[in-house]
Amino acid sequence: MLFQVEMDVGIPTDADPVKIDTLKAIEKAQCQELMTAGKWRHIWRVAGRYANVSIFDVESPTELHNLVSSLPLFPFMTIKVTALCRHPSSIHEDDR
Template structure:
């Protein structure tokens, strides 16, 4: 199943910068791991915001939730999820 996921990150101003830098490094590593695994198919930064738009390819809503909750910055995220299905006019065979 494909999901369009928007993640807005809201780190408190009084958060420890060293701890946040460590979380960001872990976040990058986890995001790249999931991309290499093929479940995080697209990752796009939203210009001008600490936000991204992503496409995930997972088996279920539950799998997506479990995966998102493994992201180190998850406690600081507002996440919006939209389930997707193939458009009949699409020319791409891999957008199931």
């Protein structure tokens, strides 16, 4: 099932940049692994802000929580989740 997840990242301006860069690298690797697995179906950058709009395709809200809360930048994020379902107007088979 699909969930829209909007993630706003707020790194404290006095954080250690080396530590943050490490976290970002792990974050990117986890994201791409989940994309390859089909769990993280889309990710777009919000223009002008350190934020993204994502679409997850998971088995349950529990799986969604486990995936999102294990991201290394999770403690720095403000997150909004929206449960989605197929729209009767969609022509795409996999817009579940």
